[in-house]
Amino acid sequence: MTNRLATILKNRFGSRSAVKPFRPIRPIRLVVFTIFIVIVAVALYLFLPRDDGTLAEIRQRGTLRVGLDASFPPFETFNADGQIVGLDVDIAQAVADDLGVELELVNIGFDGLYDALLARRADLVISGLPYDPRWTQDVAYTLNYFNAGQVLVVPQDDSTIQQMEDVAGRTVAVEWGSQADMEGRHLEKEVENVMLQRYPSAAEAIDAVLNNQVDAAIVDGVSAVGALPRGLQIITYLTDEWYAAAVHIDSHELLDVVNQTFTRLEESGEMATMQTKWLRGE
Incomplete structure (x- = not known):
């Protein structure tokens, strides 16, 4: 019985002598691996950004x-x-x-x-x-x-204009020939019955809003933020200039x-x- 069991185990798992001995990495493989590591290191050195000090x-x-x-x-x-x-x-x-x-x-x-x-x-x-x-x-x-982009501004006490579409049928001031003028032309195409009123400067366009000569104005973000303490409010940014x-x-x-x-x-x-x-x- 014991001999039969030993024979079965030997046939299934093999003898100890069947276990393959450890074989070290062949020299050629070691050389190839070393070259690969060197190439990677050089590539990283050459192509990774280096600080200028x-x-x-x-x-x-x-x-x-x-x-x-x-x-x-x-x-x-x-x-x-x-x-x-x-x-x-x-x-x-x-x-x-x-x-x-x-x-x-x-x-x-x-x-x-x-x-x-x-x-x-x-x-x-x-x-x-x-x-x-x-x-x-x-x-x-x-x-x-x-953000110094172009913005739509109205008087601070005006609650009738909450978004760009609300200027339909209104008069909007812009600085003649400026980026605001260009955005005003786009506004004319996107919103019905917008009337542009052109002024020599952004400051005069803002004055027109505060003096109730126009309903709104398109000016740059710097001019708009500077005029907030005078009673102006920004409705929305039309462009971004960061x-x-x-x-x-x-x-x-x-x-x-x-x-x-x-x-x-x-x-x-x-x-x-x-x-x-x-x-x-x-």
Whole structure:
């Protein structure tokens, strides 16, 4: 019986001598595997983005150089004492504070701001800068912080206009030849019986609304927000034109730090407070 059981087990599972011994990896396979690892490592080194060291230079230097064009109030302008002040300056100061360095403002004409980044004359640009996809090969944009797009505005005490369609049969003011004028032409096609009234400037279009000369106006977001304390209300945005800051395309670490500051300002309500201070004058 015992011999029969042993025979059955041997036929089913085999003998110990049937177990194949461990065979080490052949040398040729090891060489191929090693070459593969080297190729992957080289590819990662060549193609993964590498930081340009700007953040380290800022900390070593002790200053953050911010490029701006001080001719764009209330974002940046000279005050009576000859100092550059504005919304963008306060934001730049917050970034410098988070880095633990001093803020150095570099006043540059708007057309030269991107060149200043590429020439390393500025570490960061904050200057009412609209996102421009044509520059994304050379610079990296931060998170957005203000929408300067075209908006539809009406008097604050007007409850009859709640959406774009409600301007049917109404008179809408626009600045002659501006983006607002273009949006007004689109509005004429989308809403029945809209009558456009053209003015020399956005400020005069807003005055026409507040003086009840027209029912509504289309103006840029900066002008609209600035006029809110005078009794204006924004009904809707017709277009988006987001302002953001920009860094050199290779300044990855600096970009992360700036975005962290922007997020902190947004979540804490400090960004809203800054915008109220500079855009509404409150």
